[in-house]
Amino acid sequence: MSNKDREVILSIKHVDISFDTGHKKKFVAVKDANFDIYKGETFALVGESGSGKTTLGRAILRINPCSAGEIIFEGKRISGKISKAEDRNVIRNIQMIFQDPAASLNERATIDYCVSEGLYNFHLYENEADRSAKVDKALNDVGLLPEHKSRYPHEFSGGQRQRVGIARAMIMDPKFIVADEPISALDVSIRAQVLNLMNKLKAERNLTYLFIAHDLSVVRFIADRIAVIHHGEIVEIADSETLFKYPIHPYTTALLSTVPMPDPIVERTRTHIVYDPSKLDQSGEEREMRELRPGHFLHCTSKEFAEYEEKIAQMEKEQG
Amino acid sequence: MQTKNVIISAKDVEVKFRVRDKYLTAIRNVSLDLYEGETFAIVGESGSGKSVFTKTFTGMLESNGRISGGSVMFHGQDLTKLKKDKEWEGIRGAKISTVFQDPMTSLDPIRTIGSQITEVIEKHQKISKSEAKKQAIDIMERVGIPNAADRFDEYPFQYSGGMRQRIVIAIALSCHPEILICDEPTTALDVTIQAQIIKLIRDLQKELGFTTLYITHDLGVVANVADRVGVMYGGQIIEYGTVEEIFFEPQHPYTWALLSALPQIGEKGKELYYITGTPPSLFNKIKGDAFAPRNEHALKIDFEEEPPFFKVSDTHYAKTWLLDPRAPKVEKPEAICNLHEKIQKMTEKGGAFHVE
Numbered sequence: 001m002s003n004k005d006r007e008v009i010l011s012i013k014h015v016d017i018s019f020d021t022g023h024k025k026k027f028v029a030v031k032d033a034n035f036d037i038y039k040g041e042t043f044a045l046v047g048e049s050g051s052g053k054t055t056l057g058r059a060i061l062r063i064n065p066c067s068a069g070e071i072i073f074e075g076k077r078i079s080g081k082i083s084k085a086e087d088r089n090v091i092r093n094i095q096m097i098f099q100d101p102a103a104s105l106n107e108r109a110t111i112d113y114c115v116s117e118g119l120y121n122f123h124l125y126e127n128e129a130d131r132s133a134k135v136d137k138a139l140n141d142v143g144l145l146p147e148h149k150s151r152y153p154h155e156f157s158g159g160q161r162q163r164v165g166i167a168r169a170m171i172m173d174p175k176f177i178v179a180d181e182p183i184s185a186l187d188v189s190i191r192a193q194v195l196n197l198m199n200k201l202k203a204e205r206n207l208t209y210l211f212i213a214h215d216l217s218v219v220r221f222i223a224d225r226i227a228v229i230h231h232g233e234i235v236e237i238a239d240s241e242t243l244f245k246y247p248i249h250p251y252t253t254a255l256l257s258t259v260p261m262p263d264p265i266v267e268r269t270r271t272h273i274v275y276d277p278s279k280l281d282q283s284g285e286e287r288e289m290r291e292l293r294p295g296h297f298l299h300c301t302s303k304e305f306a307e308y309e310e311k312i313a314q315m316e317k318e319q320g
Numbered sequence: 321m322q323t324k325n326v327i328i329s330a331k332d333v334e335v336k337f338r339v340r341d342k343y344l345t346a347i348r349n350v351s352l353d354l355y356e357g358e359t360f361a362i363v364g365e366s367g368s369g370k371s372v373f374t375k376t377f378t379g380m381l382e383s384n385g386r387i388s389g390g391s392v393m394f395h396g397q398d399l400t401k402l403k404k405d406k407e408w409e410g411i412r413g414a415k416i417s418t419v420f421q422d423p424m425t426s427l428d429p430i431r432t433i434g435s436q437i438t439e440v441i442e443k444h445q446k447i448s449k450s451e452a453k454k455q456a457i458d459i460m461e462r463v464g465i466p467n468a469a470d471r472f473d474e475y476p477f478q479y480s481g482g483m484r485q486r487i488v489i490a491i492a493l494s495c496h497p498e499i500l501i502c503d504e505p506t507t508a509l510d511v512t513i514q515a516q517i518i519k520l521i522r523d524l525q526k527e528l529g530f531t532t533l534y535i536t537h538d539l540g541v542v543a544n545v546a547d548r549v550g551v552m553y554g555g556q557i558i559e560y561g562t563v564e565e566i567f568f569e570p571q572h573p574y575t576w577a578l579l580s581a582l583p584q585i586g587e588k589g590k591e592l593y594y595i596t597g598t599p600p601s602l603f604n605k606i607k608g609d610a611f612a613p614r615n616e617h618a619l620k621i622d623f624e625e626e627p628p629f630f631k632v633s634d635t636h637y638a639k640t641w642l643l644d645p646r647a648p649k650v651e652k653p654e655a656i657c658n659l660h661e662k663i664q665k666m667t668e669k670g671g672a673f674h675v676e
Contacts, residue, residue, distance in 0.1 A: 048510045048511075048512045048513070049481060049509075049510050049513075157598055158366065187365050187366050188538050188540075188582065189577070189578065189594060189595040190365075191581070191583065192581040192586075192592040192593060192594035192595075193594045195592055196591050214510035215510075215511050215583075216511070217583045217673075220583070220588065220672060240588070244672040244673070245670070245672070247675070253675045254512070255511070255512065256673055256675050257515075258511045258512050258514070258515040259511060260511075260514075260515070260541050260584075261540070261584060261663050261673060262540050262542075262543050262582050262659065263543055263567060263664070264543045264544075264564055264567055266660070266664060266667055267543045267544040272515045272516070274516075275512075318669060318670075319669065
């Protein structure tokens with residue numbers, strides 16, 4: 001399907017996010033991020049720690065202000081100053097799943113309260129029985145039992161706690177979910193459960209995810225499109241299949257090479273590529289997003305673009 | 321393993337914790353021989369007892385835990401008999417040291433990096449301050465800290481996560497230990513740094529010749545680091561063998577499950593395999609095979625009697641009734657059959673994880 005025919009749910013337009021450092025110079029965490037997220041897809045943002053991926057996710061939720069550019073959600077601007085009603089609309093429709101389920105749940109509140117907090121804030125229930133039924137349903141949907149309601153977060157295992165985190169996001173019936181490394185803090189066996197659950201809920205409710213991760217092996221499994229971010233700059237955007245088939249940007253290949261493979265024989269011969277930005281074009285020309293193939297964007301200068309063009313043509317020839 | 325000198329030997333170790341007037345058996349009769357110079361990886365879910373087991377090697381069990389049975393022989397000395405910190409001094413940090421998971425919590429935030437490294441050197445080797453500093457800078461350079469001399473007086477917060485973990489490794493290696501225990505050293509780090517830290521540990525091992533005991537929950541990492549692998553579940557090692565045997569000819573259904581759950585081998589659009597249920601409660605006595613309630617291949621006997629270790633090869637043993645000659649033949653799951661061919665395809669030209 002051509003991307004042009006698809007409905008854009010969220011659009012990030014030339015967004016910069018910077019932080020005051022106490023000195024004159026500001027720290028720019030995200031530079032000129034510019035992409036669209038289509039309705040019903042899982043869009044992954046991949047990069048190492050400190051690359052600005054979480055900062056960008058938080059900007060969508062209006063936690064971090066943008067210093068330039070704007071964020072459009074369903075045709076309306078949601079960055080910068082907006083009316084109170086608009087603000088509530090954003091909070092209601094964009095929910096977040098956090099990385100560490102132990103740290104993101106109030107340990108002195110019961111699961112019942114943790115899950116229904118959003119309902120209380122927005123009075124999304126008619127009476128106590130209705131609220132209770134909604135919580136039961138939300139817990140059921142994520143594979144927990146209604147009798148878990150009276151328990152406290154510490155009484156759950158890591159995977160169950162993350163399900164509570166998902167339930168409290170889902171109960172708001174959001175349209176868009178920012179999942180910030182939802183499985184990084186979990187054991188491998190539980191990771192699979194949470195990933196499957198997220199996929200299932202997405203299919204059932206036509207949700208859109210922004211999935212933030214550092215691990216390409218996980219992203220390959222869950223994402224439809226992927227943006228690779230390095231030091232606050234998005235360096236490559238492509239749909240998942242293309243990115244794995246034709247990884248072009250040197251940072252993307254470096255990331256790919258660090259994915260550990262479950263095979264001792266293969267691992268012995270694999271080399272880990274270390275990304276070296278000094279090998280890029282140093283002519284001083286401003287880099288911009290350029291479309292190499294339909295839907296496949298690279299952040300590069302015109303000279304690099306010519307090199308990438310050669311590289312992808314070569315790859316296409318080899319792979320048929 | 322040409323030499324096959326056993327450096328440390330644990331026999332039937334049992335560890336109990338006293339929790340709210342009840343006893344929890346965290347380790348149930350685990351035996352393990354480590355050979356000199358090898359890397360042995362222990363793999364298991366949280367709560368399987370992998371950390372607790374290795375803590376018996378350094379006497380670092382929490383105060384409510386005790387070793388209630390078995391022995392750990394190291395240079396002719398039974399480590400389970402050591403009680404006081406004074407008795408541990410010559411071993412912990414000097415001969416056996418540990419790299420912990422989270423470098424932010426294992427370093428003191430209000431002391432300089434340099435003082436934290438020299439502290440260990442001065443404690444274990446009787447040398448002058450300036451000599452200790454020289455050694456510290458030398459080890460910092462070895463673990464890959466650029467401008468080590470300049471960064472000697474910096475604080476942990478001035479270091480990145482990966483650099484901090486390098487410092488923790490430097491501290492652990494500062495007294496040239498014979499055994500290095502790495503307790504999930506890369507779990508708190510992201511993949512790019514993880515690859516670097518794993519490589520660093522391997523390079524240092526080649527250079528300094530210590531034995532590594534590597535603890536992790538991620539089988540994906542193990543392929544890269546280990547010579548031999550032990551899989552732990554419910555306080556027991558349930559299968560061990562060379563790294564090739566564990567990946568290509570796994571025998572225990574739990575090992576199958578761990579391998580199948582790796583997202584690397586998951587197919588897009590299909591459900592990723594996962595292990596149902598939760599690990600067993602260690603408060604109760606476990607009857608039969610601890611994994612049986614979560615095991616789709618469980619036999620009747622799995623619920624009744626604990627399986628013994630069955631020999632698969634000279635180096636490969638598994639604790640499952642499926643290996644009994646009377647057991648029905650059960651094939652390992654489709655997803656992990658021909659694993660090598662599959663992974664090879666993924667990393668070849670045109671595969672998802674191929675890199676030029």
